[in-house]
Amino acid sequence: xxxxxxxxxxxxxxxxxxxxxxxxxxxxxxxxxxxxxxxxxxxxxxxxxxxxxxxxxxxxxxxxxxxxxxxxxxxxxxxxxxxxxxxxxxxxxxxxxxxxxxxxxxxxxxxxxxxxxxxxxxxxxxxxxxxxxxxxxxxxxxxxxxxxxxxxxxxxxxxxxxxxxxxxxxxxxxxxxxxxxxxxxxxxxxxxxxxxxxxxxxxxxxxxxxxxxxxxxxxxx
Numbered sequence: 001x002x003x004x005x006x007x008x009x010x011x012x013x014x015x016x017x018x019x020x021x022x023x024x025x026x027x028x029x030x031x032x033x034x035x036x037x038x039x040x041x042x043x044x045x046x047x048x049x050x051x052x053x054x055x056x057x058x059x060x061x062x063x064x065x066x067x068x069x070x071x072x073x074x075x076x077x078x079x080x081x082x083x084x085x086x087x088x089x090x091x092x093x094x095x096x097x098x099x100x101x102x103x104x105x106x107x108x109x110x111x112x113x114x115x116x117x118x119x120x121x122x123x124x125x126x127x128x129x130x131x132x133x134x135x136x137x138x139x140x141x142x143x144x145x146x147x148x149x150x151x152x153x154x155x156x157x158x159x160x161x162x163x164x165x166x167x168x169x170x171x172x173x174x175x176x177x178x179x180x181x182x183x184x185x186x187x188x189x190x191x192x193x194x195x196x197x198x199x200x201x202x203x204x205x206x207x208x209x210x211x212x213x214x215x216x217x218x219x220x221x
Contacts, residue, residue, distance in 0.1 A: 052168040069099035071125035091188040098181040145194035
């Protein structure tokens with residue numbers, strides 16, 4: 001009787017071991033994207049604020065909105081001055097107007113959340129401005145439209161991710177307003193007629209978080 005009990009126990013133990021090994025294979029495969037979803041939803045280290053927990057991703061977004069405004073406002077003003085076409089002048093004007101408003105909002109949010117904001121564009125962004133300054137005529141039109149369009153597409157994705165996961169109401173509201181502004185800018189840039197949609201699609205598919213790729217200038221019309 002005792003031997004039979006021991007044998008039964010061993011069979012159950014072996015069966016449990018096999019079941020535990022089989023579980024990841026037969027059950028987890030349909031949920032293979034859960035880890036990706038969890039990574040997006042994971043807020044990381046949190047700081048308590050009156051407007052809800054503040055995550056590292058939240059802080060990064062606030063800083064990124066300010067950085068984008070610093071260089072894109074300059075790019076917009078330059079486009080208005082150079083104005084090789086009415087459409088580019090209009091797009092430049094929208095960049096200036098949109099980011100001037102966002103700058104006021106982001107500074108208020110940063111002050112409330114005790115986030116230190118940058119005071120000048122990154123070295124990479126300064127490099128983009130230098131390229132725009134040096135470009136002329138057809139090269140400038142192509143560079144302005146595609147450089148700004150790709151950069152707006154990148155921040156657009158970051159906004160969507162943070163907007164969907166943040167638990168901080170100030171960050172959520174900022175992401176919502178910035179999202180609308182960025183979409184308006186994307187539409188204005190596309191209306192210039194110089195955006196290479198094939199290149200934008202290729203770059204977005206290859207690496208959604210990559211920095212903009214400068215496209216070769218077209219032959220002058």
